[in-house]
Amino acid sequence: MEGLKVSDANLVVYIHPSKAGKVSQSILRELSTLLFKYNEIFDGVVLAYDVTIQNKNAKVLPGIYPCFGVKLKAKMLLFSPKPDMLLEGKVVKLGKESLHVIVLGFSSASIAEEDIREEFRYRIKHGEEVFASTSHKRHVIKVGSMIQFLVKSFDEEILHISGSLIPVNTGSTKWLHKNMEEGSMVDRLETRKKKRKDDRSEMHEHSTELLDDVGFSLKNEGRPKKSKRQRHAEQS
Template identity: 60%
Template sequence: MEGLSVVAANLKVFLQPSQSNNLTLAIFRELSALLFKYHDEFDGVLLAYNVHAPENKGRILPGVHPFIAVRLEAKLLVFSPKPDMLLEGKVVKVAEESIHVIVLGFSSAVITDEDIRNEFKYKTKHGQGLYVNRSNKRHVIKAGTMIRFVVKSMNEETLHIYGSLIPANTGSIKILEKSSEHTNTESVTINSTPKKRRSKEQEGVAQITEHGSIVKDAPSHNNYDREIKKPRRS
């Protein structure tokens, strides 16, 4: 999954003198207040921090409100999803018009039907909505499925992500990884693939170009597809 990074940061925390009796706790409290919110300075959402206790105590700043300024060195885990990044999340609801996903347990993502590739067809089973891949019936997206999707945009204030399932390297992670393994094995043993499946996958590749989406770090199995195809044609 993209969008996660660990950054080393030099921070300065301003504390009230009343908190000077327990500095560590006060520092943790200040930093915890930053968690799960978008900050321009970090260019993302702070998910976790690891702070080294300051060796030198803070300095009292002169002024009307004498705050203590404490310099810190911290390692921060920052989540900063950008357009076209590949994210992973758990599907919580599937409706005909949208798929709702939770990323990292806190950020809500929505993929509207316009951003779901035509390969997927909406069905209802036992009153539960699901999207089934027309070419691979085992590729099902329903509540509880872990999926990989592409970021279209993000609302920084509400941490709401708008995603897309248009690129072929998106969908149920389990299926994507299986097919990746499968194609890997195929390329080694030069096993023949059933015609139907290959042609469908090719459709998927074609679709990418059709929609003009740029896929970063596209998995290599697409290339294998092409490699396998060539000998067949010949």
């Protein structure tokens, strides 16, 4: 899925001197406050981190609230959706005018009726609301379905995504994956058929050329040779 990236960062975590005996715990507690929030510095929502303390020697910094800084090197897993990226999420609510999705278990997304391509029609099947494709009867989106959709915009403050199902490569991920595999298989079969056809055509042309050459040779060999006297008589 697009929108996920890993970023290297050099950080300084400031800890109160009273926590000097529990530095590791204090660092993790401070870093945990970054989780599942959009961070402008990293340009994304922090999902996870892996840290290494670069320098264990720390000095108390003077001020109204004394503290000491610990330098860290961290790898940050970030969620940073941008317009035109493809994301995956689970449908949690579906209605005639929109459907709602949860991405990665924390970010909400909504897709309005005007952003759902005409191929999908709202229907009620066996008492369940669905968006069913009119082109492919097995392509159905319902509550609980995993879907792939296009990002239109991302509200960084409330972590809300506005999405679209207009592109043909969006819809039920289960159907898309199966259709892509079948499409690839058909393409491979067509390529093999074309290659065999080309090979047969080339063999046919080669065989025709050989037959023509053999026929020409046989024709010449079957013609009786004239003596020098006969050729001289014909010329006279």
